[in-house]
Amino acid sequence: MAKRIPPALETPLLLMAIFGMLVAGPVAFVAVIAGFGEQRAADNTYVVGFAHTGDDCGPEAVSFDVVDGAPLGCEPAAIPAGGPSRANFPGFTDEQDRQVTDLAAQLGAEGLCPAEQQQIQRMVDGFAATVPESRRPHYDEGVSVEPLWGAGLAWTGVGVLIACVVVYSLAFGPPRCLAWVWPLRR
Numbered sequence: 001m002a003k004r005i006p007p008a009l010e011t012p013l014l015l016m017a018i019f020g021m022l023v024a025g026p027v028a029f030v031a032v033i034a035g036f037g038e039q040r041a042a043d044n045t046y047v048v049g050f051a052h053t054g055d056d057c058g059p060e061a062v063s064f065d066v067v068d069g070a071p072l073g074c075e076p077a078a079i080p081a082g083g084p085s086r087a088n089f090p091g092f093t094d095e096q097d098r099q100v101t102d103l104a105a106q107l108g109a110e111g112l113c114p115a116e117q118q119q120i121q122r123m124v125d126g127f128a129a130t131v132p133e134s135r136r137p138h139y140d141e142g143v144s145v146e147p148l149w150g151a152g153l154a155w156t157g158v159g160v161l162i163a164c165v166v167v168y169s170l171a172f173g174p175p176r177c178l179a180w181v182w183p184l185r186r
Helices: 007-043 094-110 114-128 150-172
Strands: 048-051 062-065
Touching (some): 062 094
Parallel strands (some): 048 062
């Protein structure tokens, strides 16, 4: 037998469900997308990519050609570019960027094997550890709401979406797509 919601709660639940569908749900969805995007960018700031000329460089900010160790230009195809002349990591000095580029060119003279790729990544990791906080990119200054950004913002958005589904289900009954797992009925 289905439980009936007390009449005193029907109007507030209905208003919360409408608010969730029109405001909280869409905002939470944007928070999920933006938060995971920010986190991915932050996680890839100092990760070096390795690819062949013409391949997709992936999410890494700097990529080198596995054939010769040259920096790859990973701009969209609509932007004409001859590729960068050296690596350009956020917060690195020009000398550090040059050292990474030189090491990649030196090791890549006959192709970059996995061990050489790891050696380049270790150099970048060593330089990244010395970058002062003031020169690091601050991904938390994007679309985030302090103190939430990145994965924290995304998981908060997921929680709000779940809350919207729960309130909707209490007000209108479970959505058809969730009826098989949702024991609550009006």
